[in-house]
Amino acid sequence: MSRTVTVTGRQGRCRVRATWHAIGKLPLGNFPLMLPHVHPIAAFFILRRLKRLGFSGCKVVTTPKGLVVHAQR
Numbered sequence: 001m002s003r004t005v006t007v008t009g010r011q012g013r014c015r016v017r018a019t020w021h022a023i024g025k026l027p028l029g030n031f032p033l034m035l036p037h038v039h040p041i042a043a044f045f046i047l048r049r050l051k052r053l054g055f056s057g058c059k060v061v062t063t064p065k066g067l068v069v070h071a072q073r
Helices: 016-024 042-052
Strands: 006-009 012-015 033-036 056-063 066-072
Touching: 012 016, 016 033, 016 042, 042 056, 042 066
Parallel strands: none
Antiparallel strands: 006 012, 033 066, 056 066
């Protein structure tokens, strides 16, 4: 039995599961990367992980649909 927890606010519908997945298992193949339903607080953790992995020019943009991640090696 699975539950979807949503947080509503300025950014629309942010899902806890989507946010947790973006922080822990961010796909690093192609940028820019759209992360729908991810809470803006995840941007800090995403940027920290990208920098630790050697990416430069990292930027996360908050949109009404989620986050857009830009980075390059």
